[in-house]
Amino acid sequence: MRAQQYKFSQQAVDYYLGESIAQLKQYADPQRSLLLIDENVNRLHGDKLEGWQKVTIPSGEEYKDLKVFQEIVDALIRLEADRKTMLIGIGGGVVTDLTGFVASVYMRGVPFAFVPTTLLAQVDASIGGKNGINYGRYKNMLGIIRQPVFILFDYDLLRTLPEDEWHNGFAEVIKYACIQDASLFDFLEQKRDQALSGDPEILSYLVERSVAIKSGIVQEDEFESGSRRWLNFGHTIGHAVEKLEQIAHGKAVAMGMVAASRLSQRLNGFPEADTVRITRLIESYGLPVKISSNTEAVYNLLRMDKKREKEFIHFILLKQVGEAVTVPIPLEQLKAELESF
């Protein structure tokens, strides 16, 4: 196990990398904590969490909504959770987002922590303090930026992930390579087989490199007025496609990254050969690259992206592999570009 601490504006966050979920009692008091745990994770790993009070959360993005938020608040009231009760979210991004959001508003804020159990949650969703829920057709429309007390990364939990969910997580790792780390991009190309087969050494490297890249960017711009926007590479179109097609986040981001690379080619001088390279890498990790959604429907959702300011969207493009830039694109121009794809 490797312990690290990252300091953010209101909270220092402890990371326990390569720790076992069975050791959770070392970091939180079962008498003063409540586990919000994904129902599948509880079924598969609940035996390692005896002696904790649990509230189970249904599995799936469709549950990251106001209704489940309300059910969790009801459970907290029923269990008489007070201001010192720590909420520990154990599951994928849905559970960590919901836990952080409920914890941020219940009694005006209680402490919280995460045990991310999917690759996507370990490399992305659990880090950086973005917590929230979807609202209607819009992704993460209600939310807050607030940091957890700690994050426990247990790599063994990834072994029980369903095939599809496993591939999903690689989309966000590829994103980090595209926006900030060309050598990680080479590594992902060269070590694809070991990465996909879950080779422990390669996997811990990929998680820890991703965690370091994301944490560094968030430390620099926690409230997303500059470099943090880069973490949204592939997400502007991706979020719209995710909602329209009801597909997994990683798949939608994969398609969004290919679209953003093509846009980078047209508007930012990004070499065509690199769009081809990104597309190949994404495909080689078993992720989709082609969007078949209705263009107008994509545009109508994308108009409400959080990076919009009046008639512009701060769109994330690439300059080269490993270097992102934010370019304000007028909505009308974006519409025309989408139509021409």
Ligand SMILES: O=C(O)C(=O)C[C@@H](O)[C@H](O)[C@H](O)COP(=O)(O)O
């Ligand atoms: O942490 C961030 O900042 C990100 O943009 C990371 C994204 O991968 C993540 O999906 C995030 O939740 C999207 O945020 P949103 O602000 O576009 O809803």
